[in-house]
Amino acid sequence: MVHEAPLVVSQLLAEQRQAIQQRLLAGASGEEVVTATTDLVDGLIVGRYRTAARAGGEALTTVGFQQCCLVAIGGYGRRELAPHSDIDLMFLFHPDAAKVMPELVKQVLHPLWDSGFQVGHSVRTIQDCIDLGLADLTVRTSMMEARFLAGSPELFQQFHARYVRKVVSSGFDAYLEQKVAERQREYQKFGETVYLLEPNVKKSQGGLRDLHLLQWIGSARFHAPTIRELSDRGILSQADYRALKEAREFLLRVRSFLHIRAGMAQEILTFDEQVWLANQLGFTDRPHLLAVEQFMQQYYRHTMGLHAALMRFVERCRRRTLWQRVSRWLPAQRIERYFAIDGEALTVPAESRSQVLGKPALLLTLFDLARSRKLSIDPSLLEDIHRHAETLSVEQFHSPETGRTFLSILAGPGTAKALESMHRAHLLEKLVPAFSRVRGLMQFNQYHKYTVDEHSLLAVAKAEALAEHPGVLGDVYREIKRKDLLHLALLLHDLGKGHEEDHSEVGKRLAEETAARLGFDERESRTLVMLVHRHLLMAHTAFRRDPYDEKVLLPFAREVGTPEVLRKLLALTAADIAAVGPDVLTKWKESLLVELYLRAMQEVSGERETADEPQRLARIADDVVAQASDNQNLPNDKAWIRSELEQFPLRYAYGTSPRRIAVHLGAIRRLQPGGVVIETEFNAPLGTCEYAVIAHNDVIPGLFSKIAGVMAAGGLQILDAQIVTRRDGVVVDTFQVADPDYQGEPPMDRRESIAATITDVLTGRQSIEAVMRRGARLSLGRSLPAHRQPAEVRIDNETSDRFTILDVFADDRQGLLYIITNAIFQLGLSVHASRISTRLDQVADVFYVTSMDGKKVEEVGRLETIRASILNEIEVFLGAHAA
Helix, strand or coil, X not given: CCCHHHHHHHHHHHHHHHHHXXXXXXXXXXXXXXXXHHHHHXXXXXXXXXXXXXXXXXXXXXXXHHHEEEEEEHXXXXXXXXXXXXXXXXXXXXXXXXXXXXHHHHHHXXXXXXXXXXXXXXXXXXXXXXHHHHHCHHHHHHHXXXXXXXXXXXXXXXXXXXXXXXXXXXXXXXXXHHHHHHHHHHHHHHCCCCCEXXXXXXXXXXXXXXXXXXXXXXXXXXXXXXXXXXXXXXXXXXXXXXXXXXXXXXXXXXXXXXXXXXXXXXXXXXXXXXXXXXXXXXXXXXXXXXXXXXXXXXXXXXXXXXXXXXXXXXXXXXXXXXXXXXXXXXXXXXXXXXXXXXXXXXXXXXXXXXXXXXXXXXXXXXHHHHXXXXXXXXXXXXXXXXXXXXXXXXXXXXXXXXXXXXXXXXXXXXXXXXXXXXXXXXXXXXXXXXXXXXXXXXXXXXXXXXXXXXXXXXHHHHHHHHHHCCCHHHHHHHHCCCHHHHHHHHHHCCCCCCCCCCHXXXXXXXXXXXXXXXXXXXXXXXHHHHHHHCCCHHHHHHHHCCCCCHHHHHHHHHHHCCHHHHXXXXXXXXXXXXXXXXXXXXXXXXXXXXXXXXXXXXXXXXXXCCCCXXXXXXXXXXXXXXXXXXXXXXCCCHHXXXXXXXXXXXXXXXXXXXXXXXXXXXXXXXXXXXXXXXXXXXXXXXXXXEEEEEEECCXXXXXXXXXXXXXXXXXXXEEXXXXXXXXXXXXXXXXXXXXXXXXXXXXXXXHHHHHHHHHHHHCCCCCHHHHHHHCHHHHCCCCCCCCCCCCEEEEECCCCCCCEEEEEEEECCCCHHHXXXXXXXXXXXXXXXXXXXXXXXXXXXXXXEEECCCCCXXXXXXXXXXXXXXXXXXXXXXXXXXX
């Protein structure tokens, strides 16, 4: 029977958990699930404790019931166990029982562990608890939630009384600030915005941990550990209590669903989980609004309300300094009749509040004053505005006075903070009605990490941050004269999402309507509409096309039109990309945008060099000669250098720095028939490595795909590739790559190892298939989502006179570039240039190709075969990795 006990416990646990799971699937509330789970665990643990105490002889019986007690702490203590939550116990004992405590702990826990029941535990005296509570913030908090389970109730009461007096009630101000700072660090790690698209339901902003923090503060400040007690005592408003109660129920239910589906403690609400949960919770697709998008709008509504309530509660609990207390009795500094400064906040005195709340012009003046004076707005006033906003019509905000004040807010500085406050107060949608539709609207893809409204507000903040940027982006932003137009364009640029029609076309109409409401003249309207309608133009051109191709540059410059619009478009593009997610605007992408900007500025400003090509080549040759002294492989011979440059296409000479040209020419001098020369360099500002591969074009078929395969097997991420074949048949292929295995510059032996493998493959000493098999990295990385978007291959035969352009869009996977380029090679095509762009988990790769005779592919049937074949190879590859 001794051996059967763990099995019995294990079977009982599995049966009870299954019953709880069925109740959840049948519609039980989150509260019911966590209560049932907690009761189940209580029954098992308390039963085991009593059995161990009674069966362990007189010593254990005495200790178990008179000198020790079993205590639930942490989430278990507050009776909030999701199906697979951690279980934390504390054995609290009198010092006289120290000798027999190890045996009691063993008798209680070992049978539970043997049955597969995981329980964390600590063994402490009351003094231990006090000492640890004063020294460790996490321990202090977990024991504030201590709950008696079994043993001596008198011992637990002694502990509780002394712990509250010695620990909980001491140093509240320091405790509050430490816990808030700790939570801020969690925001940085798990999501600094409520609107993260794949949130952690426990630790992201607006998650359950925000509720826990509020309860911990309430317990420490008011000895009221639950939101019900805080509400009953009038500490928490009825509105906040309702919002918190509803958010808690919603999040507990979502978390319970995540646990039962994963069979473990799963806290991340991934895209796949969102789709499944939307179905479980009864959401159905509507025209232009998916079930999952409706579900996530509800999620954001609850988490936003929870976080806002926490912030208000934290402010209420912060003790005022002596000066703040004294200043409350002094006359407040009045501003413009209706407003007053209260410490660091702008407010409206009680006698003027109803008048301000009813007048849109005064409300906007409030936000503009707070912006210009760098003040926050009194949280209670923001709540009053929020409650009153629904009584105000959109039409009341459409007056010349409100329009002027809105543009003043948009002009900055401090625009983003003001707009965020207006959004919280539900005023922004009065000025831009389309904003109400995208509140909490997720963008269901692997690219964006925030909802549409959060992304739009964040984009404005990213634009303002360019004022401190040390490079070209900062110079450009600081030169922009009408920053209000730029910020308004960023606010509007994605508001067309969620419609069946292309969001840029919807955005165009919204921009036209907004311009008319604000009384813009023709030039202002044209600028705003262009920036919103064509907000993707610069990114698509910079990342997918060759800016040295006249058929790319000239149409782009004509559409932009003026230097001022070009500046705004660059700042808008950079801010838009930066607001997609952390680290999405890489230094490499920034360099591509700046490259296009500088070339286009020559066109739109009329300052483009008019010298003929021989003169330009002569100047480039002079610059390369200047590098000869630093390169022993390069002769100080301008005539030779000039003749070598003439072997290259012009875009190589114009788009490559003289220093790198010198390195490439030195490598060409060393190149032997049938050989390969590889030059590598680390670009510290960009954090990228350049691999320049120099060989004759007949060294091996499929040269580009084989290089891509070696790099994939080595774990390198190709960012850009310039494929150049000279008139004499020499190939100079340069790859800009990121090496995720290293922070900063990869060591020389790493680069030499990659170069040696490329050389071996191109000279036939190793097969690419063998290298790929050894590159076990191809199986690493995040698994593709079950709902992934199908890959897409587009063919552009219009942009370039010389090349057929292939645009490939697909979920990213290590080795995908090799699959694509090998498919291109197998189709009898030659790659002349490439732009490789990875956007979070998706690629948008571009290949300039010709047939093997160097001509564009014109035949329609052949083009369709190319498109279908490449697409099939991608789908087979990604399908195999998703399986």
